[in-house]
Amino acid sequence: MEKPTVKKTFALVFSLLLVGATAVAGEFKxxxxxxxxxxxxxxxxxxxxxxxxxxxxxxxxxxxxxxxxxxxxxxxxxxxxxxxxxxVLGPAWELLARAYYTAEVLDAVDKVHQPLFGAIHKQRKRFRTVDDVAALFAAQGVPEAEFRKAWKSFPVVMNTNRARQARERYGLExxxxxxxxxxxxxxxxxxxxxxxxxxxxxxxxxxxxxxxxxxxx
Missing domain, CATH: 3.40.30.10 (Glutaredoxin)
Structure with missing residues (x-):
């Protein structure tokens, strides 16, 4: 029976690593x-x-x-x-998209992001109007006057329009x-x-x- 040499052992380990790496890369097509x-x-x-x-x-x-x-x-x-x-995959999605961009302009994403998710999925709250969104922002410490100014700002309107266009650009389904x-x-x-x-x-x-x-x- 042939005894393995250091060179052969190294070659074996390298080949196994190579096969493993190929398998991982080959998992996704x-x-x-x-x-x-x-x-x-x-x-x-x-x-x-x-x-x-x-x-x-x-x-x-x-x-x-x-x-x-x-x-x-x-x-x-x-x-x-x-x-x-x-x-923004439909008209009903635009309100909450605008809410996100308003939070960005106010540097309040960290304050609002998770509470907004929670209000919808834990508390089963429905957001139908800008007043509904303003109330959530206010509950997270964002003054209503600042919220409404940001809501109507050019960056928010522009980014919301870009989000609407992203559906076609990125082929979103x-x-x-x-x-x-x-x-x-x-x-x-x-x-x-x-x-x-x-x-x-x-x-x-x-x-x-x-x-x-x-x-x-």
Whole structure:
């Protein structure tokens, strides 16, 4: 019986690692767990890899994703930029999209984001008018006068219009949807679960990181 040498042992370990890495990369396929956008979209980041979450406050799937997503975002490396975009897939979605952008203008996303989700999905509150939204902001310490001024501001109106246009630009069919670097989109529906969806995003981030390095060579 032939005794293994150090060289053969190293070769065996290397081949096993290579097979394992290939298997992990091969788990996710375009057209299965993720899709390429028909037309790549410009990103709002410099040389960082952009990840966008398209969401809607009224979506129970978005609400359930929040704890996993928050934990995932905290671990992102410095070369990845994450941002949220409130989807507008119908007229009824616009009110809550505008609420998000109003919170952004007021630097109050941290104050309002989770309470708004909670009001809808825990307290079963319905938001039908700007007065309903103003009351929630006020409950989180945002003066009504400041809220109403921001609600009517140009940045809020402009960003809400852009969110409405994003449906066609990004080929959105539902939420939550995650888009990586303006090129790929995935969802729990495509990936099979929230956990797998975030793994797909990690895979796509690595894919874009490698592509970026090759582009600089």
């Amino acid at each position: 375009e057209g299965v767990q993720y899709q390429a956008l028909a037309s790549p979209q410009p990103t709002d980041t410099d040389d960082r890899i952009e990840v966008i979450e398209f969401f809607w406050y009224g979506c129970p799937h978005c609400y359930r994703l929040e704890p996993e997503l928050e934990a995932w975002v905290k671990k992102l490396p410095d070369d990845v930029a994450f941002r949220r975009v409130p989807a 539902g939420v939550p949807t995650l888009v990586v670097n303006g090129k790929y989109r995935t969802s729990a529906t495509l990936a099979g679960s929230n956990e797998t969806m975030l793994k797909v995003v990690d895979y796509l981030i690595d894919k874009e990181r490698v592509a970026g390095k090759k582009g600089k060579e």
